[in-house]
Amino acid sequence: MPHETGLPLSRFQIPDLQREIVRRGIVASIGQTTIWRWLSEDALRPWRHRSWIFPRDPQFAEKAGRVLDLYEGRWAGKLLGPNDFVLSTDEKTSIQPRPRQHATLAPASGRPMRVEHEYERLGSWAYLAAWDVHRAKIFGRCEAASGIAPFGRLLDQVMSQEPYRSARRVFWIADNGTAHRGQRAVDRVRQQWRNVILVHTPVHASWLNQIEIYFSIVQRKLLSPTNFASLDDLHGALLRFQEYYQAAARPFDWKFTRRDLAALLERLAQHECPLGKAA
Numbered sequence: 001m002p003h004e005t006g007l008p009l010s011r012f013q014i015p016d017l018q019r020e021i022v023r024r025g026i027v028a029s030i031g032q033t034t035i036w037r038w039l040s041e042d043a044l045r046p047w048r049h050r051s052w053i054f055p056r057d058p059q060f061a062e063k064a065g066r067v068l069d070l071y072e073g074r075w076a077g078k079l080l081g082p083n084d085f086v087l088s089t090d091e092k093t094s095i096q097p098r099p100r101q102h103a104t105l106a107p108a109s110g111r112p113m114r115v116e117h118e119y120e121r122l123g124s125w126a127y128l129a130a131w132d133v134h135r136a137k138i139f140g141r142c143e144a145a146s147g148i149a150p151f152g153r154l155l156d157q158v159m160s161q162e163p164y165r166s167a168r169r170v171f172w173i174a175d176n177g178t179a180h181r182g183q184r185a186v187d188r189v190r191q192q193w194r195n196v197i198l199v200h201t202p203v204h205a206s207w208l209n210q211i212e213i214y215f216s217i218v219q220r221k222l223l224s225p226t227n228f229a230s231l232d233d234l235h236g237a238l239l240r241f242q243e244y245y246q247a248a249a250r251p252f253d254w255k256f257t258r259r260d261l262a263a264l265l266e267r268l269a270q271h272e273c274p275l276g277k278a279a
Contacts, residue, residue, distance in 0.1 A: 057202035097228035151179040
């Protein structure tokens with residue numbers, strides 16, 4: 001790693017490696033093509049990086065296991081019944097309409113779409129959504145901001161409909177955001193709807209929440225690039241996209257199981273980063 005050499009670099013590129021190899025006296029001279037070939041053979045790309053976060057939650061395995069069980073149709077070691085439902089929920093915040101200062105130019109042969117860099121600031125929406133994991137149903141609403149009250153309105157929007165209103169149990173999988181954090185949120189939601197069971201993902205584990213897959217689809221298909229005339233225009237587009245997506249929606253092909261979770265935690269343990277401690 002560059003910091004181990006004392007070099008003022010965050011990551012290596014081929015010319016940096018070439019100079020370092022010669023400086024250390026490993027070889028008298030070496031070509032950049034040779035270094036590239038060696039790195040390619042070993043599948044190493046030291047000029048690239050990805051963001052990563054090690055588990056911080058001391059109950060990571062237990063909490064993640066409950067979520068994975070629900071995806072497989074189990075709870076507390078027993079199969080879910082026909083009157084049990086599983087929803088995944090979260091908020092996608094700060095979605096701006098961003099009307100551009102110049103009209104977007106359509107793509108042409110050999111040229112991508114051109115989107116003006118400068119845009120007007122007109123406020124933003126928080127898009128709250130819930131995804132029925134096994135029935136592939138999406139519910140959503142736009143709010144001026146996220147919070148306890150907006151989340152309560154989403155809860156009412158979904159739970160006032162059948163089959164959820166008359167269901168035996170409706171499991172809502174949520175992260176640890178302020179709108180639904182901790183035991184207080186569990187109690188508050190249960191008071192609002194007696195058949196709702198709020199299930200938290202581990203801290204810093206939104207990747208276990210299936211609604212994030214839907215949000216990524218919204219980002220790719222609707223919001224990239226973002227170019228709407230107004231907040232009302234953006235609001236309508238988000239709700240129309242729900243209808244468009246719902247027409248052909250299927251449950252996500254989720255393959256990550258408890259066995260995969262155990263293997264992941266074992267690999268992470270080899271990096272000597274115990275659960276509950278910073279990396």
